Amino acid sequence: MPCSIMPELPEVETVVRGLQPFLSGAKIANVSTSQHKLRFPYPDDFMQCLIGFRFLNVGRRAKYIVADLDNENSLIIHLGMSGRISLVGNGQTISFDDYAYQTGAMSKHDHVTIDLIGTGGDEFSLIYNDPRRFGLLDLARTDKIHKSRHFAHLGPEPLDDEFTGAVLQSKIGKRVTPIKLALLNQEIVVGLGNIYVCEALHMAHIHPNRHANSLSVNEAALLVANSKQILRAAIAAGGSTLKDFAHADGTLGGFQNEFLAYDQTGKPCPSPKCKGIIERIIQGGRSTFFCGKCQK
DNA sequence: CTGTACTCCTGGGGGC
DNA sequence: TGCCCCCAGGAGTACA
Numbered sequence A: 001m002p003c004s005i006m007p008e009l010p011e012v013e014t015v016v017r018g019l020q021p022f023l024s025g026a027k028i029a030n031v032s033t034s035q036h037k038l039r040f041p042y043p044d045d046f047m048q049c050l051i052g053f054r055f056l057n058v059g060r061r062a063k064y065i066v067a068d069l070d071n072e073n074s075l076i077i078h079l080g081m082s083g084r085i086s087l088v089g090n091g092q093t094i095s096f097d098d099y100a101y102q103t104g105a106m107s108k109h110d111h112v113t114i115d116l117i118g119t120g121g122d123e124f125s126l127i128y129n130d131p132r133r134f135g136l137l138d139l140a141r142t143d144k145i146h147k148s149r150h151f152a153h154l155g156p157e158p159l160d161d162e163f164t165g166a167v168l169q170s171k172i173g174k175r176v177t178p179i180k181l182a183l184l185n186q187e188i189v190v191g192l193g194n195i196y197v198c199e200a201l202h203m204a205h206i207h208p209n210r211h212a213n214s215l216s217v218n219e220a221a222l223l224v225a226n227s228k229q230i231l232r233a234a235i236a237a238g239g240s241t242l243k244d245f246a247h248a249d250g251t252l253g254g255f256q257n258e259f260l261a262y263d264q265t266g267k268p269c270p271s272p273k274c275k276g277i278i279e280r281i282i283q284g285g286r287s288t289f290f291c292g293k294c295q296k
Numbered sequence B: 001c002t003g004t005a006c007t008c009c010t011g012g013g014g015g016c
Numbered sequence C: 001t002g003c004c005c006c007c008a009g010g011a012g013t014a015c016a
Helices: A009-023 A046-050 A142-147 A165-172 A179-184 A194-203 A217-246
Strands: A027-033 A055-061 A064-069 A073-078 A084-089 A092-094 A110-117 A123-129 A136-141 A278-283 A286-291
Touching: A009 A055, A009 A064, A009 A084, A009 A123, A009 A217, A027 A046, A046 A136, A064 A142, A073 A142, A136 A142, A165 A217, A179 A194, A194 A217, A194 A286
Parallel strands: none
Antiparallel strands: A027 A110, A055 A064, A064 A073, A073 A136, A084 A092, A084 A123, A110 A123, A278 A286
């Protein structure tokens, strides 16, 4: 399947919302893993902490999926660059929140299978698939998860009301690194990835190469407001975008057609009245897309 | 402490 | 058709 989700905050949030009704209350009957290592080794007691217990609820922190269990542990899942989660029952993929990308057939990059019994007695499996294996599954004590090795250093959630321009500026401090790289740094703010950083900077008309600490109070506030706006729009569109991924021909969903700058090299800048052209540069070894005319 | 370069992987696409 | 090279959502680590 040529389709892909882009696991930044909106995509993870969409997966979480889709999993929630299926996983809540479901009992884990069995767990199996492939021979391949993911980014992080499974904990020694991975199986013992999962099998026989029930999921309580599913949530999100940064780009991590957090599924709380009824044994005071939480299952932590990160999709990395290419991780996918599917639910399969009776050999058929269950379309959860319209997110379905393949049939129930096993594929070679399936790494973790969690067999479940739903509250209605129905049997199904959660399958973690990840070709590049940059993702991870781990466990943490639910009440100490914010201090766990994965979460301890994380910055504020971008959609929290407490995340303001002033907070962004205080997290940036004296850093002179390009604002693009500062926004990708999960210690400053979580959830933003390469796509939404490009989109937010374009919307705020801020040049990606600006020193992070050079933003004015107003610019920081605008950047925060626009980040929230693009993330909320992407979450709202997430379902319909992902829905299209179920198409057998692999047609991509609609959201990438709405990108202002990301992957739009050579195209006219979509800003009103702007006659600029979207350019591509490399920052921190990764592509940045922007308009040099309206992003200052 | 900051900033950067590199690393882990597979697969798709373009050029020749 | 088949190489070969470049590129791709993330983020930890090492090093100047």
